[in-house]
Amino acid sequence: MMNLAEIAGKNRVIVEKVTPELDGGQFYIKAVPNEVIQVEADIFCDGHDKTAARLCFKHQSEKKWSEVPMRFVNNDRWEGQFIVEKEGDYLYTIEAWVDHLASWEHEITLKIRDAQHVNSELLVGASLLEKIVKNASKEDKKAIQEAIKAFRDEKRYNEAVLLAIGEQMAEWIEKYAYRENVTRYKELRLWVDRPRAGFSTWYSMFPRSAAKEPGQHGTFRDVIDLLPRIERMGFDVLYLPPIHPIGMQFRKGKNNNVLCQPNEPGVPYGIGSELGGHDAIHPDLGTLDDFKALVAACKAHGMEIAMDLAIQCSPDHPWAKNHPEWFKIRPDGTIQYAENPPKKYQDIYPINFETEAWESLWLELRRIIFVWAEWGVRIIRVDNPHTKAFAFWDWVIAETKKKYPDMIFLAEAFTRPKVMQRLAKGGYNQSYTYYTWRTSKEELVAYMTELTQTEMKHYFRPNFWPNTHDINPPLLQSGHEPNFLIRYFMAATLSSNYGIFGPTYEFMVHEAFPGKEEYWNSEKYEIKHWDWNHTNKLTYVITQVNRARKENAALQQTNNIMFCDINDDQLLAYLKTHPDGNRILCVVNLDGYNRRGNTVRIPLHKIGKAGWEDFIVHDLLTGSKYVWKGEYNYIELDPYLLPFHLFRIEDL
Known part of the structure; x- marks a missing residue:
């Protein structure tokens, strides 16, 4: 039975269906500094009284809550928004009450x-x-006190009536809302990451393949010499x-051969x-001091190192000898090697996250992450996290x-x-x-609609990769240059975070x-030698697109995408806009073999133009400029x- 003492019986307002709210508030939503957080809720009360609501928020470093008014939309749906300015942990909630003065x-x-005569109502x-x-x-205060006097003075009836329905009264109601019997929603969590979590450009490479001379094992110092080139791109x-x-033990050879030379x-x-x-x-890569020098050199070039956390080990790893309890032991007493049938990884032992010694395992893995952090690493790409316990990731992150x-x-x-x-809900900042x-x-x-228009937009930050060192997708296996250009361009413009497996893609x-x-003669199994002085059309496009990404705020977000109508299944057009006025229109020919042309429809309300107004579309890759007018304009792509x-929409 319900205990009356535990019921806020005088609270009449209901607050429900709050968005964003992840799994009942179990997980926090994500943002980056200066991002606008839009919050909505169903807010209503019994009867015909008016309700009022405030969106409340505060950073973990603040004692006092900030608040902004919420606005009625329709059908008891309300909305409000605030801007996060600091990195770190935020709380947000909603307060709502019957607004007796507004009623x-x-x-x-x-x-x-x-x-009607309203003498009694004026007294109220x-x-x-x-x-x-x-x-x-x-x-x-002086004006309100004078209004109170007028409301109570029958001789000032006409004046009081005008005051009661005047604009000043509406202003007072908004500014000085009197709250009693407030319904307060539970506190929800928001984590604000540093900007690079929301906008980043990844280049992947094996440092052992960075040597200048064929047949040599690359080093961290060789990678340092490549940084100016990677930065220029x-x-x-x-x-x-x-x-x-x-x-x-069981080291793999070329093309995953079980017999290693x-x-x-x-x-x-x-x-x-x-x-x-x-x-x-690895001693052939250099020393710890060499690695720290690489971290520092990256910083000097405006870059960061991302380390790869692969929670597994070879049979020769110290863990296999010192902590056999962290692994699965087969009936014959041997440790179970990794498998993903039909694939076999005889050179790798997976970790058993159901081990009775899970606490010591977790602490050791945390120690590794902290050691890397002490080395200066602030980005970690985790290999196959889905094969490890969710509870571990929640905790260690x-x-x-x-x-x-x-x-x-x-x-x-x-x-x-x-x-x-x-x-992603458990704390990952970005996701493949x-x-x-x-x-x-x-x-x-x-797919883009799912990522940007559903609840996923609040917690799942996509990072688009057209290839990886593990994946050679079918579309690229022909080696057809336009396909490489198309897949690269869309990765870099659909998502604000993207990456390529560097020289292999380039x-x-x-x-x-x-x-x-998978790649034949994959770099995973052998050392490659690359001609780092070589450039091609793709190198040029990568450089130009990355420049455009840095110079145009609309390309630094993912969820701001809007697809444009274009009547061809092989032509894709999408618009990205930013509150600062930046407007980017991308049009892509998905057919890498044939010229395509058609009319693209521009949502004029999104670019702030009327149907009779001319505007410029400036191709940031070629420098060409065209004057367009109205919703419908023709494009053709070879x-x-x-x-x-890659059009920037500009005013005449």
Whole structure:
């Protein structure tokens, strides 16, 4: 039975269906500084009284709550918004109450318009004004006190009536709302990341392939020499696969051959040897001081290092000897190696997250992350996080952000949708996506709509990759240059976070392992030598697109996308706008083999233009400018020239 003492019996307002609210408030939503947080809720009370509502918010460093009024939309739906200015943890909630003064004003207005005498109603109004006068400014206080006198003086009836329905009364109601019997919604959480969580440009490479001379093992110092080139192309995150000692037992050879030749380097994901594990550096890459020098050099070039956290180890890893309890032991006493049938990874032991020793395991993994943080690392790409316990990620990410709130975690989880979403809710700042396999117009529009127009927009930050060192997608296996250009361009303009597996994509390497979405002669299994002085059309486009991304705020967000009508299944057009007035229109020919042309419809209300107004579309890749007018304008794209337009909409 309900205990009356526990019921706020005088509270008449209901607040429900609040958005954003993740799983009943279990998880926080995400933002970056200066982002507008739009909050909506159903707010209503019994009867005909008016309600009022305020959106309340505060940063973790603040004692006092800030608040903004909420606005009635329709059908008891209300909305309000606030801007987050600081990084870190925020709380937000809603307060709502019966606004007796507003209800009084509404009723007395109706009666006055009906020519009714309202002497009694004016006395009620005087009593209500007395409740707000103490909170009024000095100037308003004097005016309110005078209104109270007028309401109680029958000789001033006409004056009082005009005061009751005047604009000044409406202003007082808004400014000095008297709150009693307030319904307060539960406090919800919001985490504000640093800007790079929302806008980043990733270049992936194996440092062992950075040597200037063929046949040599690359080093961190070689990578430092490449930073000016990578910076010129416009990248700000340099992602390195594992840089630790590689085990010898069951080491894999070229093309994943189970028989490794004596001079073959092994797979960096077979982490650990007698030289150490996840907190050690592969000696052929350099020393810890060399790595720290790379971190510092990246910073000098406006870049950051992203480390690869692969929670697994080779049979030679110190963990295998010192902590066998962290692994699955088969009936014959051996440790179970990793499998993803039909794939076998004999050189890798997976961690058993159901171990009885889970606490010591968790603490060790946290220690590794903290060690990397001490080295200067503030971005971690996590390999296959979906094969580790959700509870662990919830805990370790929260623990990390207590000490290193600027740490960014990227989830490399190509798995089922709900699993990817749960990882994002649990704290991952960015997430790999299905973009790699979304190739048709219908698929792309549907996927972008899901990411940007559903609840996912509040917590799932997509990071688009047209390829990875693990994935050579079918569309690229032909080596057809326009396809590389198209897939790159859309990754960089659909999403504010994107990356490429650097030289392999840049130089359009495409030969596939027969029958698989994998590279033949993959760099995972051997050291490559690249001609880092070589450039091509793709290099030029990457450089120009990245420049445009940095110079145009509309391209630095993902959720601001709006698709434009264009009557061709092979032509895709989308508009991105920013509150600062920046407007970007992208038009892409998805057909890498044929010229396509059609009319694109521009939503004029989104670009602030009327149907009779001319405006300029400035192609930021070619420098060409065209004068357009009205909603409908013709475009034509030849994939062998440039299969897309990157238009900035400018005023004449």
